[in-house]
Amino acid sequence: MKQRHIFWMISYNNPTPLEFFRFITPTHKSRAIEKYGKCLDEAIDFCEDSDKESKLRNLKETINCNSDWELWLIEKKSRSIRNEIHETNVEVHQELNTLVRNGGRQNQNNENADDEEGSNNNDSVNNEEGSNNNNDSTNNDRGSNNNDSANNEDGSNSNNDGTNNEEGIKSDESADSGNINEEEYLDENKIIVYDILDCDISATQAELDILEIYRSKFNNYPAMDLRLHSELSLSLDQELQDKILHEVFDEIDKDYITDEIHNFLTDFFNADHGKQGWHKSVRRIVINEKDSELLQGTKELLKGTLGRFIKAFSLDALNPLRDIMMLERPHLNQFIHPLIDNALWIFASVNYISGEISLQGKAKVMADGVGYLNDVSNYQIVCMEGARPGARNEKNVNDDKKNIKSMIQLFNYIIVTEASERRQVYTGLRVYGATACKTELSLTMLDFRGTYRLFEVDRFSLPKDWVDMPNFVFMYEALIKWA
Incomplete structure (x- = not known):
């Protein structure tokens, strides 16, 4: 391992402490700085290229290991954050993919649950189409539909209740988003868009x-x-x-x-x-x-x-x-x-x-x-x-x-x-x-x-x-x- 470090020190174009820390990914400051100093000294001794040796000697006189270590800690923290972003991204997509694959079963379960509770989560879609009398009668018995209740919450709880403000204020949105399904988009506008664009766009x-x-x-x-x-x-x-x-x-x-x-x-x-x-x-x-x-x-x-x-x-x-x-x-x-x-x-x-x-x-x-x-x-x-x-x-x-x-x-x-x-x-x-x-x-x-x-x-x-x-x-x- 030590020979590998020395070889890296000689062959690398800019073997600063920061680059060395990136290469070995250390966790202990004093050991990392000590290891860098020893590798640099041995690289100078083993180097056969006079220009490279001169460059390493100049580097030894000008380096600031403490400053480079602080930069390494910041960079290490940034990498950790990017990994967290990656993991969250994967997790969200996995949930999205699962919901899409099981959309039909979920919709069926949602409908059964809604019947028991006397509510209809698809009311917002039906209101747009104007074609669900059963839902209308249910909503009339309750005195309001899902969109009305959402708007009432918006007017009364926008600055008071955190849960309502975040996840309850848009009940019509959550009802409308239970499943991403191509059938929801087979409306007249989409057919027109296909007719307009499908023949005009060249593809690789x-x-x-x-x-x-x-x-x-x-x-x-x-x-x-x-x-x-x-x-x-x-x-x-x-x-x-x-x-x-x-x-x-x-x-x-x-x-x-x-x-x-x-x-x-x-x-x-x-x-x-x-x-x-x-x-x-x-x-x-x-x-x-x-x-x-x-x-x-x-x-x-x-x-x-x-x-x-x-x-x-x-x-x-x-x-x-x-x-x-x-x-x-x-x-x-x-x-x-x-x-x-x-x-x-x-x-x-x-x-x-x-x-x-x-x-x-x-x-x-x-x-x-x-x-x-x-x-x-x-x-x-x-x-x-x-x-x-x-x-x-x-x-x-x-x-x-x-x-x-x-x-x-x-x-x-x-x-x-x-x-x-x-x-x-x-x-x-x-x-x-x-x-x-x-x-x-x-x-x-x-x-x-x-x-x-x-x-x-x-x-x-x-x-x-x-x-x-x-x-x-x-x-x-x-x-x-x-x-």
């Missing part, structure tokens, strides 16, 4: 191959879910999946997460400003005319959003980002909505409005936030669902399913409206979604290639304390790429 061979798999095995899903941990993605050949992801995201990554942006964010958040210095560092951000348009927007985004996180961190024990009992509306209004609002306006000129907003073409369906195109059409092109940090996984799964439905509704409305007005339909249309799950935010987009396709642009966890400062790099890069 990889897209055609995945479409064939989707139609043969996953056609009961409303959209081709190409997020990394969906049941469809897990069933695909890795090479085929990579082709699709490269076709979609290579250009996005190249155009928006440039070296200039990445280096600016990395340098800014890895700097040691101290707890008291971060306030000043935000105020000192200068937007220069010589900066690229993308860098100007990035600086504007930081100036508009970073301050509220610094204030929260400064509260120490009262930090709301560490309070899992925080209610949904304060959590979304204080942290989630401002991030989405600023990112969409700065980078896409999309006007984001938070609150219970009705979807265009489907007034009874509400979203926690909606983004409007800033032009004469004012189409809704973004929808958002969120929950409080301590919400149950069932709530998060239902929000995810509801947001998929809402994105499809936004897509259908734009295509059908443009076609009915005899305007040129944009076949490359994409609509966007955001779902806040606990303290994580999943950023998605939906397009059409023979069917609706759902992608996760990125996912990040909100930084919660001073030790998480480097994680702001991931957060802001994700927002820029999505917006």
